[in-house]
Every structure is written in structure tokens, then in C-alpha cells.
Amino acid sequence: MELKGKNVFVSGSSRGIGAQIAYEFALKGANVILNARKEIELELLEKIKATGVKCEIVLGDIASTADVTRMVQEATEKLGQIDILVNNAGMTRDNLLIRTTDKDFDEVVAIDLGGTFKMTKAFLQKMMKKRAGVIINLSSVVGLYGNVGQASYAASKAGIIGLTKTTAKEGALRNIRCNAIAPGMITTQMTAELDDKTKKAIQEKILLKRFGTPTEIAKTALFLAENDYITGQVITVDGGLAF
Numbered sequence: 445m446e447l448k449g450k451n452v453f454v455s456g457s458s459r460g461i462g463a464q465i466a467y468e469f470a471l472k473g474a475n476v477i478l479n480a481r482k483e484i485e486l487e488l489l490e491k492i493k494a495t496g497v498k499c500e501i502v503l504g505d506i507a508s509t510a511d512v513t514r515m516v517q518e519a520t521e522k523l524g525q526i527d528i529l530v531n532n533a534g535m536t537r538d539n540l541l542i543r544t545t546d547k548d549f550d551e552v553v554a555i556d557l558g559g560t561f562k563m564t565k566a567f568l569q570k571m572m573k574k575r576a577g578v579i580i581n582l583s584s585v586v587g588l589y590g591n592v593g594q595a596s597y598a599a600s601k602a603g604i605i606g607l608t609k610t611t612a613k614e615g616a617l618r619n620i621r622c623n624a625i626a627p628g629m630i631t632t633q634m635t636a637e638l639d640d641k642t643k644k645a646i647q648e649k650i651l652l653k654r655f656g657t658p659t660e661i662a663k664t665a666l667f668l669a670e671n672d673y674i675t676g677q678v679i680t681v682d683g684g685l686a687f
Contacts, residue, residue: 445578445670448473451523452669455479455506455563456533460632461582463488464658465530465665470495472666477519477526479533481505498523506533506559516566528578528669529567531560534600536634541595549596556600557607564611564622572618578669579615579622581608582661583678585686588626601626605678612676621675623668628682630656651684 452469456462458480466476466488475498478484484501492499500522504511519526534556537548560581571577586594587601604624611622629635629646635655638646647653664681668674680686 445527445672447528447666447669450474450527451477451519451525452528452530453477453479453502453519453526453567454530454532455559457530458484458488460634461627461630461658461661462530462532465532465662466499467492467495468659468662468666469528469669470497470499473497474528475499475523477502477523479504479506479515506531506563507555509562512559512562512566516570520570525570525574526567527576528580529563530665531563531579531581531604533559534582536594536597538593538597539595540593544595549599552596553600553603556597557603560604561607564607568611568615568620571615571620575618575620577615577620579608579611579620580665580668581622581624583608583624583626585626585628585680585682588678588680589686608678609676616675621668621672623674623676624678625661625664625668626678626680626682627661628656628680628685630658630661632658646685649685650682651687654683656681656683 452474454466457466457478470476470492478501502515502518504515537552581604583604584601586598590598608624
């Protein structure tokens with residue numbers, strides 16, 4: 445797919461990986477919808493607009509069916525048909541499984557997996573009518589291999605992989621592709637909160653001996669959007685952490 449002039453919706457794009465994905469698509473000439481539950485800093489909006497593309501903000505909660513319905517309508521009114529959906533928004537409530545409350549587990553699943561499902565369903569309906577579209581889901585290496593203290597997050601991210609493969613099979617009937625990215629340890633606000641000892645221990649387990657960057661994840665999203673013959677795949681971007 446040629447990205448110039450295409451319209452992209454990136455959920456959870458107020459910062460970190462989501463913001464970088466939005467920016468990289470803009471550099472390729474794609475118009476962008478930025479999304480968050482509460483607010484988007486104007487600095488990010490202006491940075492993306494400075495690339496010469498259209499950039500709009502659509503706020504809302506991906507776990508809310510009512511919000512998702514409204515966001516699809518708003519995005520379409522502001523940019524037109526959305527050609528590419530990037531399901532990036534998510535959250536964590538890390539704890540050992542035996543200490544994880546039902547409330548925390550349900551909240552993570554509702555947002556990470558349920559939100560991805562709701563967004564995919566809503567945008568897929570419009571893509572089906574146009575017989576074209578690309579959906580890119582953000583999973584995680586913990587969705588492939590699990591991780592101590594991340595039962596809810598791992599379950600959600602594993603579910604996204606199953607959802608991705610099913611969406612790819614159903615979407616292919618109307619020329620719609622769906623793939624997932626499974627990042628490893630990426631330098632974000634979340635990983636910045638880890639202490640130096642923990643960071644060093646994790647880096648020793650990574651073949652390339654460093655954390656990845658949001659740009660490296662964003663470049664992978666571009667690759668999946670541009671290559672018209674890739675669908676139903678999970679691309680691991682982890683520097684060899686789960687090798």
C-alpha cells in the first residue's frame with residue numbers, strides 16, 4: 445500500500461510507541477487521527493502537522509462500545525474513510541497471579557483485548573464496504589511466552605494474536621489485511637520506571653544487549669502497512685529476548 449494520502453487511526457497515541465507510530469506514518473505522507481482517553485498534547489499535534497499532513501484528535505475509551513462508535517464516526521467526518529487502523533492502546537496491572545484481583549484482571553482484559561476487539565469490529569465494518577484496509581495490532585512477546593507477574597497482560601496479548609489471525613482470515617475475503625507486532629523491552633515511560641539493576645538483568649537476556657526504541661516498532665508498523673502480501677502474521681521485535 446502506498447501510504448501517501450492514506451488515513452490512519454492510531455489508538456493510544458498520546459505518547460510512547462503510539463505517538464511514534466503516528467509520527468512515522470505522517471512522515472510517509474499519511475493523514476493521522478491521534479487518540480487517547482483524556483487528552484493529547486498540542487506539541488505532538490503540531491509536530492505531526494509540521495510534516496504537511498492532516499492531523500486530528502479523537503478522544504475516547506476503546507473499552508466503551510459507545511465511545512468506539514462515536515470515534516469511528518468522528519474520525520470519518522474529520523478525515524474520511526480510515527484506511528489503516530493501529531490498535532496500540534493498552535494498560536497493565538502487573539502482579540503475581542495469586543495476588544491478581546478479579547477486578548484488575550478484568551480491567552486489563554477489557555481494555556487490551558476487549559478494546560482491540562471493539563475497535564477492530566467497528567472499523568472492519570467500514571473497510572468491508574470499501575473492500576480495502578489494513579489493521580495492525582500491538583501484542584507483546586509475553587503473549588507468546590508468558591511472563592512472571594503478568595498473567596492478565598499475557599492473557600490479553602495472547603488473545604490479540606488469536607484475534608489477529610481470525611481477522612486476517614475473515615478480512616481476506618474483502619482484501620483487508622491484519623497483522624500483529626509483538627514488541628519486547630522497549631524504551632518507554634513504563635520501562636523507564638524500572639531500576640538500573642532490573643534493567644541490566646533484562647538486557648543480559650537480550651541477544652542484542654539493549655532495549656528497543658519506539659521508532660523500531662513504528663518502522664515495523666510501516667512495513668506491515670506497505671507490504672500487500674503479508675497478513676495473519678505476528679512479527680516479533682525484541683532484539684532476541686525470546687529467541
